[in-house]
Amino acid sequence: MSEQRTHSPQEPQRRPRITHNRKKTRRSKAAAALLYVLFVVGLSAVLATVGWIWANDLLALNKDYTSVIVKVENDESFGEVVNDLKKNGLIEYKFLFHLYGWFSNADDKIAPGTYELNTDMDYRALVTNMSASSSTRQTIDITIPEGYTIDQTFALLEEQGVTTVEKLQDMSANWNYKFTWLKDLPLGDYHRLEGYLFPDTYTFYLGEDAKYVINKMLVNFESKMGDYMDQFTEESQYSLHDIITIASLIEKETDGEDYGTIASVIYNRLENTGAETQGYLQIDATLVYLNGGKVPTEEDKAIDSPYNTYLYKGLPAGPISNPGMKAITAALKPENTNYYYYVLNPETNKHEFTRTYAQHQALVEKYGTANEEG
Template identity: 60%
Template sequence: MPQERRSERRSGREERTAARRPRRGSTGRTAGFAVLYVVGVIGVSILLACLLWIAANDVLALNKDEKEVTITISSEDSFNSIVNRLEDEGLIEYKWLFKLFAAFTGGKDDVTMGTYTLNTDMDYRALLAGMSANSATRSVVDVVIPEGYTLDQIFALLEEKGVATVEELQEAAANHDYAFSFLQDIPLGDYHRLEGYLMPSTYEFYTPHDPVYAINKLLVYFDSMVTDDIRAQVEETGYSLREILTIASMIERETDGSDREEIASVIYNRLEHPEGETVGLLQIDATLAYINGGKVPTEADKAIDSPYNTYMYKGLPPAPIANPGMEAIMAALEPTDTSYFYYALGDDNLHHFFNTYDQLQSFLNSQERYK
């Protein structure tokens, strides 16, 4: 073989070997990149671990100073505003994380209006459960509604106790269509439509309480107390249930507590003997108080032109003037059988009953309170 060709082959092999042999500078850079990558991965891992630990501390309520707070949620509060308050009170640190947890677990949908006692020992799940309808921390209040209270008095009392505002209760009473047969013929639009149906008793409410549910609680009790037997008894009287409640409401507002049946007899005697001395006028002072805003009636009030003015218009007023208790309702169903057409309060703070106007006048002339 010629010397030139052997030289060319040797030269080619050397070039290919040289091409495969890495250069020292390239090897150093590759090793540096590898080290930086490993360091970066480790650093990111450490950072993520730290962040996860910090987040876990908040989610699980770890390492927090002891604190107990009371939070009130109203119907107007958004979930965002509630979360802001939790952060402001120091119950959570990361709003975004709490919102994410609430959305993922469905706990957001369980948060409802009320007053709750929460603390920093409660983790995210406990906080959400603690603001739900079944929360053991939800604040409640007992409210005693006396016999004879009007709707306005009941609503003012419920507002005072933190159940709901007067405006919320009036709106619910006027426009919510409650599913009770005794309300079906009463049109919506005026909150007074429920006058007579909010049964006096002692009730337990959340604070605050959904106004529709609060009113419904009273109506449910009325429905349970006015049984089928009582409704059958109402039907036998020839009066409607609302008319019986109207009579009972006047009895409740007039009675001294011992004479409901006698007052009932006066009302029925006047209703059923329109040709008598009272010519069908009930002349019940409590109806004047209903239209004058609850003040003590005056002679001037007798001239107020209102269908509730029983000095001006004959027969029953158009609806109850208060919310009677069961004793007054039973008195309206079972009045004493008398010939009384009049009664008046004596100096002894008891009502005295009379058959005639002359007997009434003679009694009034004998009493210091009328002189």
């Protein structure tokens, strides 16, 4: 008889409880979630604050009103413009304006000039009001007197804030303006436009492009000459350049009323080389042009220059001033006289004209050598 063995069922092995670790994990996850929420809320608050601050600058909000004059130069970069806006308190954040400028192509829209801007203008308004068509772009009316030289004209334009002498000289010497009557005047010397910058009252923008300033005066010259331009051909006795040169002499010599008579003296001397004057114009104004505007001396008569009408016969090398329409008309339609000389009467401040050198000398002795002219 075999022995029976009884086996009691084996109790399953229980796993150890880890209640404490589970609680710790739940607390860590809750803390991380809270930190994330706080981070998101904080970041949102920061971004909202920064965004609001940037929006204030972008949209020109909450700024104290200030009006300033901003000048944009021809060769000024967009970065330099931004610096000026920052310096004048028109913007707070240069990088933000740079970003807006890149997005809106502001660099292509801003034009040289002088503008009146204010802190009520947002970024878009600032760019718009620095464009070529801006109503805030400041203008000035300038009168160029008859007889001003090109140097005097350029100095006046610089003095009034239109542009600089240096830029005007550069654009006069080196820019090829599209006028057929200028084609024979070689580039390189700014004096080539002497005589053609028509004296008149002009409206210019402050900080204007020098090329535009000169072109505006040349357009005016062509307009004023009108139908007269048609008479200058290769067969003409006098070219346009000759006529403007003669007109410039008349403008500098006239007493204000004797344009046509002065013109007759010049033509008589030019065309009658067998007369006492032998083809010499002997006009003191050409010496003044050479010596920088001083009263001419005997020494000046020896200056070796094609502008010296005491040393060289005929017309000077070119105009010595920018003549007005009265002088140009006199050069085109001189009076018919037999005068070769004139002298200023100091009592009347008018010229007296004579035919011979002896008659001229008699008047010189009467009025004094300081009044000797022509």
